Amino acid sequence: MIKRIAFLGPKGTFSEEAALRYKPNSDFQPFPTIFTVGLSVANGDVEEGVVPIENSLGGSVPETLDLLIQEERLSICRELILPIRHFIMVKPTTKAYDVQVVYSHPQALSQCQNYLKRNFPKAGQIASLSTAAAVNDMLKSKVSAAAIGGRRVAEIQGAEILYGDIQDNLTNVTRFAILARHDHAPTGMDKTSLCFSFSEDKPGVLYNVLGEFVRRKINLTKIESRPTKESLGKYIFLVDCEGHRQDLLVKEILDNLQRQTSLLRILGSYPSWKDASS
Amino acid sequence: MIKRIAFLGPKGTFSEEAALRYKPNSDFQPFPTIFTVGLSVANGDVEEGVVPIENSLGGSVPETLDLLIQEERLSICRELILPIRHFIMVKPTTKAYDVQVVYSHPQALSQCQNYLKRNFPKAGQIASLSTAAAVNDMLKSKVSAAAIGGRRVAEIQGAEILYGDIQDNLTNVTRFAILARHDHAPTGMDKTSLCFSFSEDKPGVLYNVLGEFVRRKINLTKIESRPTKESLGKYIFLVDCEGHRQDLLVKEILDNLQRQTSLLRILGSYPSWKDASS
Numbered sequence: 001m002i003k004r005i006a007f008l009g010p011k012g013t014f015s016e017e018a019a020l021r022y023k024p025n026s027d028f029q030p031f032p033t034i035f036t037v038g039l040s041v042a043n044g045d046v047e048e049g050v051v052p053i054e055n056s057l058g059g060s061v062p063e064t065l066d067l068l069i070q071e072e073r074l075s076i077c078r079e080l081i082l083p084i085r086h087f088i089m090v091k092p093t094t095k096a097y098d099v100q101v102v103y104s105h106p107q108a109l110s111q112c113q114n115y116l117k118r119n120f121p122k123a124g125q126i127a128s129l130s131t132a133a134a135v136n137d138m139l140k141s142k143v144s145a146a147a148i149g150g151r152r153v154a155e156i157q158g159a160e161i162l163y164g165d166i167q168d169n170l171t172n173v174t175r176f177a178i179l180a181r182h183d184h185a186p187t188g189m190d191k192t193s194l195c196f197s198f199s200e201d202k203p204g205v206l207y208n209v210l211g212e213f214v215r216r217k218i219n220l221t222k223i224e225s226r227p228t229k230e231s232l233g234k235y236i237f238l239v240d241c242e243g244h245r246q247d248l249l250v251k252e253i254l255d256n257l258q259r260q261t262s263l264l265r266i267l268g269s270y271p272s273w274k275d276a277s278s
Numbered sequence: 279m280i281k282r283i284a285f286l287g288p289k290g291t292f293s294e295e296a297a298l299r300y301k302p303n304s305d306f307q308p309f310p311t312i313f314t315v316g317l318s319v320a321n322g323d324v325e326e327g328v329v330p331i332e333n334s335l336g337g338s339v340p341e342t343l344d345l346l347i348q349e350e351r352l353s354i355c356r357e358l359i360l361p362i363r364h365f366i367m368v369k370p371t372t373k374a375y376d377v378q379v380v381y382s383h384p385q386a387l388s389q390c391q392n393y394l395k396r397n398f399p400k401a402g403q404i405a406s407l408s409t410a411a412a413v414n415d416m417l418k419s420k421v422s423a424a425a426i427g428g429r430r431v432a433e434i435q436g437a438e439i440l441y442g443d444i445q446d447n448l449t450n451v452t453r454f455a456i457l458a459r460h461d462h463a464p465t466g467m468d469k470t471s472l473c474f475s476f477s478e479d480k481p482g483v484l485y486n487v488l489g490e491f492v493r494r495k496i497n498l499t500k501i502e503s504r505p506t507k508e509s510l511g512k513y514i515f516l517v518d519c520e521g522h523r524q525d526l527l528v529k530e531i532l533d534n535l536q537r538q539t540s541l542l543r544i545l546g547s548y549p550s551w552k553d554a555s556s
Contacts, residue, residue, distance in 0.1 A: 032402075033403075035391075054505075054510070055505070056505055056507065056508075056509060056510040057505060057507050058340065058505070059340055059503075059504050059505050062336065062337055062388075063388070081510065106384065106405070110340075110341070113313070124310075125311075125407070126406075126407060127384070127405045127406060127407050128405060129403070129404065129405050168507075169507055169508075171508065171509050171510075173510050175510060201497075202497075204492045206488065206498070206501065207485065207488040207489060207491075207492045210484065210485040210488065211485060213481060213485075214481050214482045214485045217481055218481065219479075219480075219481045220481065220484070221511055222503070222511070222513070223484065223501075223503055223513075224502075224503055225337075225500070225501055225502055225503075226337050227332075227333075227334055227335060227336075227337050229334065229335050229447055230334075230447075230449065231334060231449050232332070232334040232359065232449075232451050232453060233499055233500070235500070235501075
């Protein structure tokens with residue numbers, strides 16, 4: 001049976017590219033926001049959803065972290081790491097030296113700052129909701145405009161590529177999370193994502209939690225904080241560690257964390273990308 | 279002498295409101311991005327700059343964190359916490375039930391999601407570079423549009439307010455950093471911001487650093503990570519702690535951190551807002 005997979009649309013985004021790499025022969029459905037991708041998975045309208053979770057230059061995608069914190073029906077069942085190659089594109093009739101504004105998603109703009117400063121120092125930068133939306137905004141712009149996005153969106157929308165690989169850092173990669181209503185069975189080379197918070201604001205609470213990992217030599221591959229949205233200065237911590245939640249040592253840590261935290265949610269155990277790539 | 283103070287513009291932003299509260303009788307200069315505010319301070323074109331650093335709902339402002347990490351000539355010399363009240367506004371001729379798109383800064387859109395879902399479920403949401411730019415985008419829109427921003431921007435641009443206080447959470451506050459080329463002298467009620475990273479990726483390094491604070495009972499008011507931009511999985515940690523960098527215990531911690539980290543930068547010591555408010 002063909003799987004229905006939601007992705008952060010519109011067509012041509014890097015999320016679609018990730019979805020195509022993940023399971024090429026699926027029924028792909030674009031959704032306008034990360035939140036609606038998550039909702040469609042949580043409600044069972046689709047089997048899985050593909051959303052960006054972290055970029056090597058821009059950092060975490062806060063909408064995805066907040067979705068995972070809030071929506072208890074969702075788990076991460078896979079991760080997928082994709083190189084991000086940015087292209088600057090224009091209408092076929094536009095000349096590079098005429099460009100007055102550059103459209104893109106804020107993360108893409110931030111990933112091409114050095115290039116833009118060097119080559120388009122006077123052009124205004126305008127945020128769009130996605131790289132695909134940026135190309136659309138550019139095509140509709142009344143002043144001479146350029147847009148930054150992937151090669152695929154240029155092809156889909158008929159834009160003309162001026163230059164390729166304009167990202168400041170050639171190690172620009174994005175980690176995507178595949179969301180489902182269950183996580184992945186152990187494979188022996190897994191990661192586990194979790195989040196937790198504390199009711200008390202004492203100096204030692206986070207330190208003690210990290211100690212549980214350190215004592216068992218379980219490496220943390222990421223630690224991040226998000227606001228609880230209750231008041232400034234209250235945080236939910238998000239941690240990725242090596243191992244599966246069913247592994248003995250990870251299970252021990254999770255049991256101990258249950259007692260030390262006021263909120264603990266396992267966001268999923270899934271194969272580590274380096275080892276899962278075929 | 280009147281101080282020259284840069285803020286994240288254009289006129290009407292919450293950063294301008296923060297700047298006005300901070301030093302009302304100054305020469306205020308709007309800059310288009312957080313980066314250019316920082317550069318104008320670093321270069322000495324202005325004495326101080328006002329940028330948002332953290333919101334109680336949206337979390338950290340990554341551009342500000344990255345600016346502080348990268349620009350060694352900048353320090354935080356003050357913090358200022360401002361309640362954020364969002365208003366939805368339209369052209370005086372637009373009716374609420376006609377609204378097809380809502381413009382705002384992505385953080386403001388995310389702070390009003392519940393309101394928008396309830397009241398404008400079918401309206402598209404379009405990201406703008408600031409709340410002030412959003413009002414401008416709304417006024418120029420050819421389809422019936424609304425914008426979300428502060429009261430001040432509605433007044434400045436002549437928009438009509440439909441409803442006020444539409445933020446999902448009434449404890450919506452933003453912390454602003456006042457940037458200068460030096461930090462603040464000790465006042466007895468201070469905070470210190472610092473960032474550090476490690477060359478080795480061992481489980482215990484962050485744990486050991488936190489231990490330096492815990493052993494001296496120095497409370498961490500914030501811990502956050504940003505990518506080093508070298509490769510995925512390498513992070514710079516940003517920490518706010520109680521006390522001034524010249525205080526004995528904080529000084530001890532910083533001396534010890536120098537040996538345990540591969541990069542250590544003091545982003546500034548400054549009066550804690552709660553105690554500095556008059």
